Amino acid sequence: MRIATLAGGVGGSRFVRGLRRHLDGFADGGPHEITVIGNTGDDITLWGLRVCPDLDTLLYTLGGGVHEAQGWGRTEETHRIQGELAAxxxxxxxxxxxxxxxATHIARSQWLGQGHTLSEVTARLADRWGLPTQGIRLLPMSDEPVETHVVVDDGAGGERAIHFQEWWVRHQAGLPARRFVAVGMDRAVAAPGVLDAIRGADVVLLPPSNPVVSIGIILGVPGVRDALRGTTAPVVGVSPLVGGAPVRGHADACLAAIGVEATSAAVAGLFEDFLDGWLVDPADPAPPAASRVPVTAWDRPLLMPDVESAAALAGAALDLALSLQRA
Amino acid sequence: MRIATLAGGVGGSRFVRGLRRHLDGFADGGPHEITVIGNTGDDITLWGLRVCPDLDTLLYTLGGGVHEAQGWGRTEETHRIQGELAAxxxxxxxxxxxxxxxATHIARSQWLGQGHTLSEVTARLADRWGLPTQGIRLLPMSDEPVETHVVVDDGAGGERAIHFQEWWVRHQAGLPARRFVAVGMDRAVAAPGVLDAIRGADVVLLPPSNPVVSIGIILGVPGVRDALRGTTAPVVGVSPLVGGAPVRGHADACLAAIGVEATSAAVAGLFEDFLDGWLVDPADPAPPAASRVPVTAWDRPLLMPDVESAAALAGAALDLALSLQRA
Known part of the structure; x- marks a missing residue:
């Protein structure tokens, strides 16, 4: 079975790790290949180093190196470099x-500086974390740099754009966002394998990633949305909201910025041109009848505190997809 | 008193730190300013980061952060990054x-990438290590990248050039060197302040640094040698050899490559066009009568195992210089 997923950081990583676990116990022996198309809109050059937060969270989570409680970054991490740079x-x-x-950013920056594409660099990093041996292929959405910027008030009646990370990390999404701009998207091309992975998949799954700044950015890469509309695979998404609130992160602030209600139904509406099924929390309010996306409420909360619960959630999404057929 | 010094790594750093200590107890109250002109021929771009080994050894030693036993690098150092990069x-x-x-290399590389000169970057790094408050000004010999390469046998009857660090660190100077090439020197200009520091000095001191790949490279920067010949300040050097052997490093292999005997007298001969005095080890063989450089044997071995001994050695060199007058 070939499964394609679009993924942001923590939610996407935990979902894919759960999916891998679920497939390991799957009745039909496999092999099953998972292609993860990672958001690179969060990428930023910091201290002269190229940082790809979502790809790194995927690498560390799938490779067994993630700081579990935090959800991102490395376990047994230290911060000596940061202290020096502050000094x-x-x-x-x-x-x-x-x-x-x-160290990951140094490796990536050196290889990029030597002329390798982000796809090639990501594959080398993924080798170290053992993704290929797990049947997981991690692709950046694009090899061209795309950076999400957030347009906010400048405090003088006008507006200014800041990097997504500055808005998210420094301001904790506390500055009202007027809109998001994916800088570089006009020159972006889907990375090698991205469109084929969607077109040739047996199943496409959308993990509970941020619908605006993770999934939404990937959907902006030319050809991705068309591939999702055109694939013969059923496309099933998992709502990132539990009872109308994001499980983590600031998805509500992101939705507010684009004028979309923070409900599972409204989020499904963002994807209704290609979504065949939508898995929601049992406590989720019923979607408006107007939605064309069939909604399925799971029998458990949409939470992934550990690998087992993530495997169960991924299994539910996969079962839902396998029960659907595209015309 | 304005003192100018030319310095390589460990020997230069310990000497200057000793000089600073000596001046703190100097009868004539001061203030005394030390300008250190650091060798940048050892510089190398590693892992995409710009590394300046001699400048860093000077910063760490003068700023109290050096690994004392090792002579270079930081005290209480760890190597987690290196382990990751190997993985x-x-x-x-x-x-x-x-x-x-x-972290130092990240800071330097980022600032260089932002368009600052190596002089500006070095001054910012020196601020953190408190050099200005000690009256020490650290200047790179040049803001243009100069890298010492070593021409060695290629094993097939021909020759090839490798970076100085590869020869020094990887091969421990064990590959016979045919000659040294200072790549980039043809485009190099003395960094701001370098020539003026020599011309306007009251005393110029050469610490016991490697005469070929440290002092010798600095002397290759256009204008430096002329400034040393032309300055009104007495110029006194300290031999890097003790009883015909280098105190540390591979100065003998470097001297062999340029066809110079590994004796204090022969080293003095490299500088005889501008040297007014030459301080040697008491166990050093007497120089040949042909040398025009007056030689003074110190009453102690030319060793700097601690700050006190370095202060005594620097004091002896300074006293010798102050006893001399240029016409």
């Missing part, structure tokens, strides 16, 4: 990078 | 950089 007065200081994590 | 297969792996040290 030197290096800016910015609002973004924290651990020492082990910095 | 990722990042090359080269023959050069070790500690985590705290890496």
């Amino acid at each position: 030197y007065g290096v800016q910015p200081q609002w973004f924290g990078l651990g020492d082990l994590d910095v | 990722y297969g990042v090359q080269p792996q023959w050069f070790g950089l500690g985590d705290l040290d890496v």
Whole structure:
């Protein structure tokens, strides 16, 4: 079975890890290949190093190196580099990078500087984390740099754009966002394998990632949305909201910025041109009858505190997809 | 009193730190300013980061952060980054950089990438290490990248050039060197303040640094040698050899490559066009009568195992210089 997923950071990573676990016990022996199309809109150059937060969270989570409680970054991490850079007065200081994590960015930056594409670099990083041996292929959505910027009030009646990370990490999404701009998207091309993975999949799954700044950004890559509309695979998504609130992160602030209600139904509406099924929390309010997306309430809360619960959730999404057929 | 020094790594750093200590107890109250002109020929871009080994050894030693027993690098250092990069297969792996040290290179690389000169970057790094408050000004010999390469046999009857660090660190100077080439020197200009520091000095001191790949490289920067010949200040050097052997490093292999005997007298001969005095070890063989450089044997071995002994040695060199007058 070939499964394609679109993924942001923590939610996407935990979902894919759960999916892998679920497939390991799947009745039909396999092999099953998972292609993960990772959001790179969160990417940022910090301290001169290229940082890809969502790809790294995927690598660390799938490779067994993630800080479990935190959901991102490395376990047994230290922050000596950051302390030194603060002593030197290096800016910015609002973004924290651990020492082990910095090594990933050094490796990536060196290889990019040698002319390798982000796809190639990501594949090399994924080798170290054993993704290929798990049947997981991690692709960046695009090899061209795309950076999500957030347009906010400038305090003088006008507006200014700041990097997504500055808005998310420094301001904790507390500055009202007027809109999001995916800088570089006009020059972006889907990375090698991305469109084929969607078109050739048996199943496409959308993990409970941020619908605006993770899934939404990936959908902006030319050809991705068309591929989702055109694939013969059933496309099933998992709502990122539990009872109308995001499980983590600031999805509500992101939805508010694009004028969409923070409900599972409204989020499904963002994807209704290609979504065949939508898995929601049992406590979720019923969707408006107007939606063309069939909604299925799961029998458990949409939470992934551990690998087992994530495997169960991924299994439910997969079962739902396998029960559907595209014309 | 204005003192100018030319310095390589460990020997230069210990000497200057001793000089600073000596001046603190100097009868004539001061203030005394020390300008250190650091060798940048050892510089190398590793893992995409710009590393300046001699400048860093000067910063760490003068700023109280050096690994004393080792002579270079940071005290209480860890090597987590290096372990990660090895796991990722990042090359080269023959050069070790500690985590705290890496932070220095990240800061430097970021600032250089923002368009600052190496002089400006070095001044910012020196601020953190408190050099200005000690009356020490650290200047790179040049803001243009200059890298010493070593021409060695290629094993097939021909020759090839490798970076100085590869020869020094990876091969421990064990490959016979045919000659040294200072790549980039043809485009190099003395950094702001370098020539003026020599011309306007009251005293110029050459610490016991490697005469070929440290002092020798600095002397190759256009204008430096002329400034040393032309300054009104007495110029006194300290021999890097004790009883015909280098105190540390591979100065003998470097001297062999340029066809110079590994004796204090022969080294003095390299500088005889501008040297007014030459301080040698008491166990040193007498110089040949042909040398025009007056030689003074110190009453103690030319060793700097601690700050006190370095202060005594620097004091002896300074006293010798102050006893001399240029016409």
